[in-house]
Amino acid sequence: MGSVLSRSDDAIDYVPDTVIRSVKLLVAGNFGVGKTTFVNSVSEIRPLRTEETITEASVGIDDMAGLPGKSQTTVAMDFGRITLSPQLALYLFGTPGQKRFVPLWEELARGALGALVLVDTRRIEKSDEVLSVLEQRGVPYSVAVNQFEGAKRYSLDEVRDALDLEPGTPLTSLDARDRGTCLRSLITLVEFLFQRLESRL
Numbered sequence: 001m002g003s004v005l006s007r008s009d010d011a012i013d014y015v016p017d018t019v020i021r022s023v024k025l026l027v028a029g030n031f032g033v034g035k036t037t038f039v040n041s042v043s044e045i046r047p048l049r050t051e052e053t054i055t056e057a058s059v060g061i062d063d064m065a066g067l068p069g070k071s072q073t074t075v076a077m078d079f080g081r082i083t084l085s086p087q088l089a090l091y092l093f094g095t096p097g098q099k100r101f102v103p104l105w106e107e108l109a110r111g112a113l114g115a116l117v118l119v120d121t122r123r124i125e126k127s128d129e130v131l132s133v134l135e136q137r138g139v140p141y142s143v144a145v146n147q148f149e150g151a152k153r154y155s156l157d158e159v160r161d162a163l164d165l166e167p168g169t170p171l172t173s174l175d176a177r178d179r180g181t182c183l184r185s186l187i188t189l190v191e192f193l194f195q196r197l198e199s200r201l
Helices: 035-042 099-109 121-136 156-163 179-199
Strands: 021-029 048-053 072-085 088-094 114-119 141-146 171-174
Touching (some): 021 035, 021 179, 035 072, 035 088, 035 179, 088 179, 114 121, 114 179, 121 141, 121 156, 141 156, 141 179, 156 171
Parallel strands (some): 021 114, 114 141, 141 171
Antiparallel strands (some): 048 072, 072 088
């Protein structure tokens, strides 16, 4: 993909003049999987976040099992931008993870080239719904396992089997707090999507 531009301490608010192509991507996944953290880690601009404090109104609606420290949730979207190469800018739209926001996912998916689906192996069964939504809407995707501290580690082959992924679906591993591993997963997704486009020409 070429060299990824490094991020300085000061966020870049403008798109470099060298950029000739931009791509819209979704960052999807179930509730509490690390989408907001991911977008914050890679964005070269100050991310737009729509987080609200979780209140008692969420009880019985949002599944908080396995998320004892979670106090906020995305209610609309996260938005960030990264210049992946001097010619290519990615616009990242993090989707809310709760099922009740599926209509919003549909709107965010309009014009998206594809999606990066984050997975938490502690609650891997929760990923099926997100993958189904993307498949039903024809949005191509790759999957990235977010390695939470203290969570049991599984091989990528085990994760692929558990999710019943198609053989060609890219699968990577990352720490949503670490920009380097997040960038590698994004590059894997973009290369996959461009290969799909080229194969149709």
